[in-house]
Structures are given as C-alpha cells and as structure tokens.
Amino acid sequence: MNASDSKESLDARDRPARLTVGVVGAGRVGPALAASLQLAGHRPVAVSGVSDASVRRAGALLPDVPLVTPAEVLARAELVLLTVPDDALPGLVEGLAETGAVRPGQLIVHTSGRYGTRVLDPALRAGALPLALHPAMTFTGSPVDVQRLAGCSFGVTAPEELRLAAEALVIEMGGEPEWIAEESRALYHAALALGANHLVTLVAQSMELLHKAGVGAPDRMLGPLLGAALDNALRSGDAALTGPVARGDAGTVSAHVSELRTHAPQAVAGYLAMARATADRALDHGLLKPESAEDLLVVLSDSANAAYGKNGTQGPDASGPGEKR
Numbered sequence: 001m002n003a004s005d006s007k008e009s010l011d012a013r014d015r016p017a018r019l020t021v022g023v024v025g026a027g028r029v030g031p032a033l034a035a036s037l038q039l040a041g042h043r044p045v046a047v048s049g050v051s052d053a054s055v056r057r058a059g060a061l062l063p064d065v066p067l068v069t070p071a072e073v074l075a076r077a078e079l080v081l082l083t084v085p086d087d088a089l090p091g092l093v094e095g096l097a098e099t100g101a102v103r104p105g106q107l108i109v110h111t112s113g114r115y116g117t118r119v120l121d122p123a124l125r126a127g128a129l130p131l132a133l134h135p136a137m138t139f140t141g142s143p144v145d146v147q148r149l150a151g152c153s154f155g156v157t158a159p160e161e162l163r164l165a166a167e168a169l170v171i172e173m174g175g176e177p178e179w180i181a182e183e184s185r186a187l188y189h190a191a192l193a194l195g196a197n198h199l200v201t202l203v204a205q206s207m208e209l210l211h212k213a214g215v216g217a218p219d220r221m222l223g224p225l226l227g228a229a230l231d232n233a234l235r236s237g238d239a240a241l242t243g244p245v246a247r248g249d250a251g252t253v254s255a256h257v258s259e260l261r262t263h264a265p266q267a268v269a270g271y272l273a274m275a276r277a278t279a280d281r282a283l284d285h286g287l288l289k290p291e292s293a294e295d296l297l298v299v300l301s302d303s304a305n306a307a308y309g310k311n312g313t314q315g316p317d318a319s320g321p322g323e324k325r
Contacts, residue, residue, distance in 0.1 A: 019107070022077025023047040023062075024070045024092070026054035028139035029111050030083030031061035033173060035146050037079075038062075040172035046073040057141045074101040079169075082110040090119055097122035107165070109133050113189035116157035116182035131166045132157040132185070135175065136192055138200075150174040155188055157181070202274075205267050212263055238285040245278045248292030250299045257303045272304050 019042050023030040026049030034044045047058045048070045058067060074080055074096060084092055089112050096102055104127025108120055113134040120130035134155040139145045154175045158166040163179075170177040180188045203226065210218035232240035244252040253275060260268045279296060282288035288296075 018042055019079040020045045020077045022073035022080045023058075024073050024080060024082050025049070025084035026058040026067075027083055027085075028057065028141035028145070029135065030081050031057050031141075032139060032145035032149070033081055033083070033111065033135070034065075035061045035143075036149050036173040037169070039146070042079070042172075046076040048073050053141070061143060061146070070096065071099065071101045074103070074106070077106075079107040079109065082108065086112045086114045089115060093120055094122045097126045100126075102126040102128045105129065107131060109169070111135065113155060113192060114186055116180070116185045117159065118182055129162055129165075130159065131162060131169070133166060133170060134189075135173075136178075138196060151176065153178045155180045155185070157185060202270075205264070205270070209260075209264055209267070238281050238287070241278060241282050241285075241287055243278075245275050245296065246282045246287050248288050248296050250295035253296060254299045254303070257299070268303070272300060276300050276304075 019037075021034050021037050021042050021044045023034050023044070023046070026047050031047065034047070038044050044062050044065045046068050047062055047065050049055055049058050049067060055067065058065065068076070070092070082089060082092060089110055093108075093110075102108065102123045106123075106128045108123045108128040109131045110120065111134055112119070112132070113136075116132050117124075117130040120128070120132075124130050132155075135149065136153045136155060137145075137148055152175045154170045154173075154177050156163075156166050156170060156177045157180050167177045203222065206222060207218040210221060215221055229240070244256070256271065257268060260271055279288060279293060279300065283290065283293055
C-alpha cells in the first residue's frame with residue numbers, strides 16, 4: 001500500500017458513515033449546511049420550508065431534494081438539521097417528539113447559538129442522539145455560504161460519547177470545532193451577537209452619515225478603514241483603540257454629539273454608549289490618562305443627561321412615538 005492509499009484509508013476510518021440528511025427549516029443556514037455535507041459524501045433526502053424564500057433557497061442549494069413536512073423529513077433522514085429561529089426550537093423539538101416523529105438512533109442536530117443539547121431532551125428521551133453545532137458565521141442564503149464554511153468555527157456542545165461524531169461532522173463541513181459548555185451557550189452567543197450583529201448596525205449607520213455628509217461612495221471609504229480596524233483589533237485587542245475618545249479629545253466628541261443631534265438623533269444614544277465603553281476600556285488599559293479623561297467624561301455625562309433626562313426618559317432630541325426614526 002502506497003502513501004496515498006494509506007491516507008485515503010485513514011480518511012475513510014476518520015469519517016462517519018455516509019448518512020441521509022434532512023433539513024427542518026429552509027432558512028439561510030440549513031440548506032448551506034446540507035449542501036456542505038453533500039460535498040462530503042452525505043445524501044440530502046428531504047427539506048421542509050414554507051415561505052417562497054425558503055423554497056427558492058432549497059431549490060438553489062439542494063436541487064432535486066423534495067420539499068416535505070417536518071415529520072416526513074424525520075421519517076426519511078438519519079441526520080436531521082433543525083435550523084429554525086432560537087425561539088421556535090423548543091416547541092419544534094417537543095412537537096416532533098410528542099408525535100412520534102423522532103426515531104431511536106437518529107442524529108438530531110440544531111444550529112442555535114443560544115442552546116446546548118438540553119433543549120433536545122425530548123428527542124433524547126425518544127432515543128435520538130443530540131448535537132448542538134452552531135456555525136459562527138453570517139449567512140446570505142446563497143451558494144457562497146458553502147464556500148465560507150471553510151475554516152469557520154462551530155460552537156459545539158455534545159454528550160461525551162458523541163463528541164467524536166460532532167467533531168467529524170464539523171470537520172467534514174470544512175469547519176473548526178470549538179467546544180462550548182452547556183451552561184456557557186448563552187454567553188457564547190451574546191459575544192457573537194455583540195461582535196457581528198451590532199457591527200452591521202454600526203457600519204450601516206456610518207454609511208448613512210457619510211452619505212449625508214456628501215460622500216459619494218461611503219462603502220469605498222469605509223472598506224479599507226474598517227478592514228484595518230478589524231485586523232488590528234483581532235491582533236492587538238484594546239491596544240488597537242484610536243480616535244478622539246481614546247485620546248481624550250472632549251471638544252471633538254462634543255462636536256460629534258452636536259452634529260448627530262441635528263442630522264441623526266436616532267444615532268446619539270448608540271454613539272454615547274459606545275464612546276463611554278471605549279473610554280472605560282482605554283482607561284483600564286492605560287491608553288487614556290485620567291487627567292485627559294475628566295473633560296471627556298463630563299461631555300459624555302452631560303450629553304447623556306440631555307438626550308435621556310436624569311431619570312432615563314428620552315429628552316427633546318429623541319424621536320417620539322410614531323415619528324420616523
């Protein structure tokens with residue numbers, strides 16, 4: 001046996017048996033994961049989806065795979081991906097277990113970041129094998145998602161006896177398993193939401209403000225700046241902090257708040273919250289000297305009081321009920 005034959009044999013032993021795969025919830029995540037598993041040799045056999053968008057996504061990523069009911073997905077598949085919104089997951093699992101749709105020995109995998117395997121207890125009592133595999137990536141619902149899974153970290157929670165199976169499935173999808181304890185899932189998910197979901201909001205607000213300032217191509221202006229900032233932050237953490245808050249430029253921050261009140265009052269609260277968080281981190285890490293921070297913190301405090309009032313209620317600069325925000 002030559003070296004290549006030996007490697008091929010080893011790879012075959014490391015991989016789980018080829019499985020039939022079903023998807024319950026053809027949102028942006030499920031079809032992409034199923035398509036990735038298909039590339040690894042597994043066979044998607046059924047998918048459920050209700051909306052027109054779900055049907056289109058399933059057709060684009062899983063052509064020729066039939067659209068059926070959730071119960072029928074479980075009847076056909078050995079590995080079932082439950083890719084529904086977090087709040088819908090507990091009820092779905094309970095309903096499938098109560099109706100007898102879950103089979104003993106069936107792999108039931110959910111992709112929620114919030115939950116570990118405890119949410120799958122009804123399926124476990126029915127004899128299923130529970131896994132929580134959450135890809136730490138944003139999805140578009142298009143074929144590009146399959147490519148982006150290469151090198152993507154997955155937050156994995158699984159019973160000890162299923163850890164190797166969970167790891168193998170993640171690796172087959174091109175991902176990197178990161179083990180998350182059951183009790184840490186909500187904190188893990190909050191960290192990802194803080195970094196990724198809120199980043200989209202911040203970038204969208206920045207683009208809107210640049211457009212109001214007369215910039216013709218806000219995306220082209222922000223691209224290199226944000227790319228460098230992200231790279232620096234990942235490499236250096238708080239040492240990468242720059243800008244007027246980290247320098248203690250109270251006058252500049254005051255001017256920012258004044259302009260935002262005039263042109264984008266809905267952005268004031270977010271600016272102040274992030275400025276205060278930035279100031280606190282800069283102080284903690286010695287980037288912002290206490291004597292430079294004093295005037296800055298006064299500006300932030302006064303601005304917050306003006307925007308919300310001392311009792312936390314919105315001040316006159318905030319949009320009232322029914323107003324366009």
